[in-house]
Amino acid sequence: MPDGPWIADVSRAFPDAGFRVLTAVPDESAGFALLRLTARDADAVLAAMRDHEALSKVSVMARGDGVATVRIETNAPLLLVAAKRSGLPIEMPLDIENGVAEVDVTGEHERVAALGKRFDELGLEYEVERVRQRVDPVRLLTDRQQELLLTAVELGYYDVPRRSTLTEVADHLGIAKSTCSETLQRVERTVVREFVDDLPNRPLEDDADAAGADTGADGGADLDAESDAEPATSPQTYHS
Incomplete structure (x- = not known):
């Protein structure tokens, strides 16, 4: 993902951290998501998330040793925007590490191709691992x-x-x-x-x-x- 979105910046700043998006919903100008954060220093990652300008709200719903369940609101949900524009929902959970997201989608060939075009428009670089x-x-x-x-x-x-x-x-x-x-x-x-x-x-x-x-x-x-x-x-x- 390009620099700018919070998930790209924070995950690159903490390459050992894992972000699993459990649910996500796009709005007209924002995105809402529930995610599970796994990191050696979860407090530092949460602090970086709260400081990022693209996140308008960070609420910790549950905490454990090196694990946190977090609800977020963001004004730059690139993946959700791409999915919405192509009419092809991204399957959850969605795993992101070090600025790279592993995305699974199921749909007609034309919509899968349209999702790739939306990625290009939003500056998201991608590689197709498998099509079947x-x-x-x-x-x-x-x-x-x-x-x-x-x-x-x-x-x-x-x-x-x-x-x-x-x-x-x-x-x-x-x-x-x-x-x-x-x-x-x-x-x-x-x-x-x-x-x-x-x-x-x-x-x-x-x-x-x-x-x-x-x-x-x-x-x-x-x-x-x-x-x-x-x-x-x-x-x-x-x-x-």
């Missing part, structure tokens, strides 16, 4: 795959210990054991990959390997759009 399509879980599997998975679960195939064998699941559905095994492997691969993609701390290198492409230093993004060709997909939304 978020698929409706209901449409991850074909109807046949869903039927097989639900049957396997109902018969206890995934219980520990198992209450049924692969042969029993296949016989119940009247299909060959080899067909049952191959279909379940496809189902498991699809479900597990979707679960892993939603993990918040998934290493970016995993996405680059999956997409077979590199992310350049200029902030380009990889699109991990691998999915089974069989099921239809729902209208696209993007997560960056």
Whole structure:
């Protein structure tokens, strides 16, 4: 973030401090937020916040050892302004350290692109770490795959210990054991990959390997759009 906004100035002055915005609401000319501050010297950070001209109010709601929950009012909520102008809300919590914010948004491709333009207009430099399509879980599997998975679960195939064998699941559905095994492997691969993609701390290198492409230093993004060709997909939304 550029110099000037309180969060940029204070977080750079205290690079060891962590700021987690829990909730935030933009107004016409101000922003209101509840955040959690974590720092070795929380008192010094709070003093710097109160002295900053961009903060009109700083209220400590709770205190602990090196931790404070703070309600603030600011006249320069750049991230909130960018989100409001693009029509794309920023997902909370929002973590900021040393003048850098890690932002997650979900929306149509056009609105994600519009948010980037608003960042440019406000002097916010950014790098896109990941862009991926978020698929409706209901449409991850074909109807046949869903039927097989639900049957396997109902018969206890995934219980520990198992209450049924692969042969029993296949016989119940009247299909060959080899067909049952191959279909379940496809189902498991699809479900597990979707679960892993939603993990918040998934290493970016995993996405680059999956997409077979590199992310350049200029902030380009990889699109991990691998999915089974069989099921239809729902209208696209993007997560960056």
